Amino acid sequence: MTPLLDVKNLSIGFGAEEPVVRDVSFQVMPGETLALVGESGSGKTITCRSVLRILPDTARISSGEITFSCKGSTRDLLKISERDMREIRGDQISMIFQEPMRSLSPLHRLGDQVSEVLRLHRDMGKGESKRTVLETFERVGFPDPERVWRSYPFEMSGGMRQRAMIAMAMVAKPELLIADEPTTALDVTTQAQVLGLIKDLQKDTGMAVILVTHDLGVVANMAETVVVMNKGRVMERGPAPVVLGAPAHGYTRKLFAAAPQIPEVAAPARAAPHDDVILDLRNVSKTYAMRAGGWSAPVRVTACHEVNLALQRGKTLAVVGESGSGKTTCARIALGAEVPDAGSEVIFRAGKGGEPLHVNAMSPEERVAFQRQAQMVFQDPYSSLSPRMRVQQALTEPMEIHSLGTRAERREKAAEMLRWVGLDPSMLARYPHAFSGGQRQRLSIARALTLEPELLVCDEPTSALDVSVQEQILTLLEDIRDGMGLSYLFISHDLAVVARIADEVAVMRQGVVVEQAPPDTLFYNPQHPYTKALIAAQPEPDVNRPIDLTLVSKGAGSSASWPDAFRFDGIDAPALRELEPGHKVRCHV
Template sequence: MLKVEGLTIRFRTAPVDRPVVDGVGFSVGAGQSVALVGESGSGKTLTCRSILHILPRGAEVAGGSILFGRGPEAVDLLRVSRSGLRDIRGSRISMIFQEPMSALSPLHSIGDQTMEVLRLHGHCNRQSARDRCLAMFERVGFPDPLRAFRSYPFQLSGGLRQRAMIAMAMVARPQLLIADEPTTALDVTLQAQVLALIKELQAETGMAVLLVTHDLGVVANMADAVVVMRAGRVMESGCCADVLGRPLHGYTRKLMAAAPSIPEMTCALPAAGAEDAILEFHGVAKSYERGSARVRALDGIDLSVRRGETLAIVGESGSGKTTMARLAMLAERPDPGGRLLFRPSAGEPPLDLLSAAGPELTAYRRRAQMVFQDPYASLSPRMSVGEIIAEPLAIHGVCDRGERRERVQALMAQVGLDPAWACRYPHAFSGGQRQRIGIARALALDPQLLICDEPTSALDVSVQAQVLDLLESIKRRLGLSLMFISHDLAVVARLADRVAVMRAGRVMEQAPPAVLFSAPLHPYTRALIAASPEPDVSRPIDVATVALGAGAPDLWPEAFRPTPDGAPPPLVEAAPGHFVRGHFARRAA
């Protein structure tokens, strides 16, 4: 279906002898999945974008060929006319982009943008297009397809926006699907369902898939063949089982060693000790108006972040994780009746954040910083990287201009960026590099509390390991407290001291990771663990367990179901330090 030979891409301002993609070649057969794997900046996305002629400004194809189609219908996409390319884009070849917020139009509803694919290529009339879109929204896991159809991108969470991108790419049933990190912003349960959906469509239509990902667990579950890239060149390629099971190149072995996985854990009770909370949520709820309806994003959250600990919050997209982070940063206000307390030092009376103002509020904003989920949308395109990282220092008057410059260079080196790049702008960096910029900015003020909203979701495995090492070392050195939001349970298992599992605005289960991963009680927690992909082709995702736990609460075992009037079960302490939402008594210690 696709054959790439000798593909070379360079930037016009760079020396001729230093291409960013150098002689890359691979092929994708009908119904086959081929994964492009490599570190951020290795040329994976540029290779995919060259197929559809959507390279960034300044980049050009300097050589090679890209043949698309089978037999006599094959055309060289590098030499096809513009009108011929328009007929192919979106219809025969679709692409799922890495950053849905920047790829979706803010002026059009999700439904109109998805229907546009069908209307432009003459597949059906408006009513038929609407029906097909709603059916696809349901298949990709929208909890309310009609609401999503009418929503605009800013009204959806990062994970829901990614689902919209997937639906838009797949609604026309293309012959080739180019998926650039298609599950980056998705929780593991939805990721498992989306991967199963892509496989299902492949079986129905013979669709070929070119998958770009840094998650070797996704590769093991999806790919028939793997192409490993580094610095614009192919290091190793072959059958998935061979490349992952018996890697030959040193770089591939390095990627495999860095791939996170949930370790085998022994159930252990948490150590007793006085709880010193730096941030507390008491009865916090948050509702949003959606037309005539009122949507409850959070429902009576009682949770605390202890001083010096990492509290991980996991759950599917739309469960309220990011809403909690925004409330903690006072970017939004909760519904009346809840309380948010911050205690700067142990033994001090807490500060009521909802009534704080003036100097108290300014001091809190210096002590609490946030790493945002979407690095592209959270970085100003009009500021250089050095200016972005230095901005918090300038706002709070921490140091003079010369000291700021030194501090920026040190922060860039800490997060794995060349300090010489401080004069560049965000568009010149890959998705993973932009995330590192956001982390450096958040660390600039040496905060006490760091709120991380999916901080490693856009990073390849080797850089992810470096960033986690960085967060752990800074946490130890500064006594930092982390509120860590993630859908990657392998990252959570490594980093967290406690884990809170959320669904539909409520905490379903809460325990230390050793307890939670070795003896989960709630069916939704079990689904999250079963859905976590491992870089081993012999251990595929258990889709049945995922479907049960991630399905409707009425399908759960009776102890975990809502009451007949729809009220959720209470959150009870089933064992010391282990809380679960269910109808049963506390276990004996």
Template sequence: MASDRAMRTETRASGRAEDGASTPLLDVRGLGVRFGDRRTGMEVVSGVDFHLMRGETLAIVGESGSGKTVSGKALLRILPKGASVSAGTAMFAGRDGRPPRDLLALSRSDMRAVRGGSISMIFQEPMSSLSPLHTIGDQTAEAVRLHTDLRGAAVRDRCLEVFDQVGFPDPARAYDAYPFELSGGLRQRAMIAMALVCGPDLMIADEPTTALDVTTQAQVLDLIKRLQKDMGLAVILVTHDLGVVANMADRVVVMRKGRVVETGTTEDILERPGHGYTRALIAAAPELPVGKPVHHGGVPDPIFWARNLSKTYAGRRSGIGAAAPEIKAVRNVELAVGRGETMAVVGESGSGKSTIAKLMLRAEEPDAGAEVGFKGADGEVLDVTALSGAALKAFRARVQIVFQDPYASLSPRMAVMDILTEPLRVHGKGGDRERRERAAEMMRKVGLSPEHLSRFPHAFSGGQRQRISIARALMLEPELLVCDEPTSALDVSVQAQVLALLKELRDEMGLSYLFISHDLTVVADLADRVAVMRRGRIVEEGPATLLFENPQHPYTRALIAASPEPDLSRRLDLAAVARGAGEPETWPEPFAYSGDQAPGLVEVAPGHFVRCAA
């Protein structure tokens, strides 16, 4: 035990193969990465050691800025401009029969042959990694032509074979599709197909499921596991999600500030962590269920509500003269947020949850017949659907929004001072001095230093940027915040910090939240009540603890079952979870329905409603 523990400590985490007769597929020693030159630059990765055996999954975990993604890119020699490998070796022994070669010392031409051929990589955000100007087929075929001897029709045939392998429902259609025409899950499948089309020995997966809902995440993870078994593929999984680690990894490397602090089997790391930082990461990971007081009955003093809320979009025409089919994104939704409470709306991508927020904020117009109301602290009741001009502008000052992506929602051309004071300028509130003072006050309130107001967004981490987004939303002293996936782009410890901040602000300022999320563990930690959406309808709604501990609807149960947790005793059956709850037509009685013939919501306990036949 003592020697095993020593192997996993910061100073001795060498990660050499336990079996000396086995040659690792990849053996990394003393990896260092520097940004800038040797004299004035900064060492962002230092002394990183780990190994990977054939067919094994190694997870590299850590917070944003820990060096995990940079380490992966260094192995493929695709570091960003200004960064360079400063030390170390990375001995790679592919199936080509050659002796192990140092990836960090290969010539550019030899490295190009390895990259995309023997080693491939899938990235966190497919939309920024795929070319919007080329079809999925063209981009996949390019890799085949570069790394194999296939030509002509054989290239297309190979691509279609892999598209079928990764689970595209219609491979031929996917071949001719552009990235924007695919859902998030299908775009990630396209990335996996490109990574696997040349039969690599090793795939580096950088946060491959971060932006996906739990069911789609399970589908992608199940796909990676299945392909790994079929192809004998080794995987380096770069992630901050310890629930994914528990379900995927054989061994784990924990990184902090560019160094490996602990390494070992998944069981050792999750059940017997030796380093304080590892223990902190595990403690920060939310789990289901989360015990909290159960509020029975109706909504306490509603501040924001919607009735008969629907939204219909015109679909794309399928041919010349063909009628465009309608897409019903939201169907007759009734929803209310109580004063001082957090109402969460959860569901898979495409369920309509974000559309509800847009409709209630009048960012989009609902179908005729909808009612959206707002009751301010002064007792005034507003018919939001009837507002226009100055009245609508005044309403929007009282209801602000925090967006999902802190990298996209802050202008890179504006200093933080200008970002924070802009809402006050737009609404004509205060003079320059008052605005600056308010900005400094909000920075302090969200845990940042006012001294950084002159900086630009690129100088801040993801968690800090989201704090700035929250500060901006608070500048006008709103009564309600709409939070649209505000933590999905953040690692677990930063996510926990942002959730703690939201709770603190809610209690201190009397805020109400409409919280949109696909992450059930986040919702369980923050929400008072939860509405679960499927295909534009609420299928279950109730107090958070009651809903998570005693879900009644098969779709709610499927979502909860699909949520990965850092608990080895509660590993998911990924194949079963990936199938989800199925379509409403396939649900058991009394929950099944088809088309528009949905049953109503039935109260099965005080404040707990389920869509089913009475």
């Protein structure tokens, strides 16, 4: 059988430097899924971008062929005209990009952006293209496709934007889909549904997929063939059962060792919580008024409803749930960045036995003091660091704002923080673009630590990182917590990460906490159907243990499909009841 895509001896470099991709070769057969696996900087993305000829201006392809065989013709994609290439892009070959906020236009509604593909390549009318797009929005997991059609990208969460990107790539049913970390920013239930969706489309259309990922669990569930890359070279290549079951190369074995997993056996019981609460959220609710379009009245959306969370000093409280469940809203309210609804209360205590500070009723002086004691590490290190500021400026700026130390002392503090996060002080003169994704996340952590806070809110700090870098960042966060006595409010959708770092876990669904317990209880005795779905959706790097999509769809679907004891409509939910000491579940008596 003729390969759909045949990449031979591809080498890519920048300027006069040595090639960053060297002699890469692989084939993709019609209907096949090939996984490109490796760490950040291994050359996976630039290899895929060369297929669509969307490389940076400074990149040069020094050797190689990329042959595409479709509809009876075979063409070298590196030699055809730009006009012919435009006919292929988005139609016969589509790409899902890793960073949806950079790939979507902030000036156009999502519906218009996705339907543009159909109008350009399928010559569809406005009505027909809208119907097709709404069907695709529903298939990628949007509960309200009409609202998404009218929305702009900045009105959606990161996971929702990624779903829109996936819909844009899939709507034309291409022959080849290049998926560059398509599920990295998604929660595990949505990830499982999207992976199932890609498989269904492959069955329906015969579409082939190149899956760029660092998640070996995703590879085990999706790929027939695996290509492992490191430093621009192919380290190992072969059928997925062989590569995953008995990796031959040391680098592949290293990736396996770094992959986080939920332990199969419960860990020893963790230290019992004490009564020193640093952060206390009481009956926290937040409602937004969303634009409805035209002359219609604004639509009221409840982001979170009567959330009660208590973070013990020196501990880690993890909040997990799918995109749009209200996790980040709770974190922003905890930091005073959002004003909660009336009746909500957020109390912070600086120092053991300190006076309670009501975060949503602070004076300007109290707010300045609070901002020194509570800092945030954001999900996207690209956006949280200014590209125009050198590392030294980025790290000393918080100290300048709070008038801490002399200029020399601030610089020395910045150097000390770099050492804390495993970077060299000589990097102070660099700009953020000179660092890898993992290094930028270390810089974000260093910036948050310069004020010596007591509370650190971590909003998906490892979700965009490959497994080996993720392992380093988690170890770093654990060392900093234990060394500095910090308390973490840890927002995540990755249960394997949570199982490792958390002392207590709260599971959120549609704005309410549905289950709460220590990880050793939650993961080995889950009671709520949504919690069970989250655990079932966690991909494992074993081809013999695929994701159970039936169990995922039951728990992650409509609450109307849940057993009677757990069923509720909207925010009209049953009370959170304590089934056993420390284990609370939202259920009817």
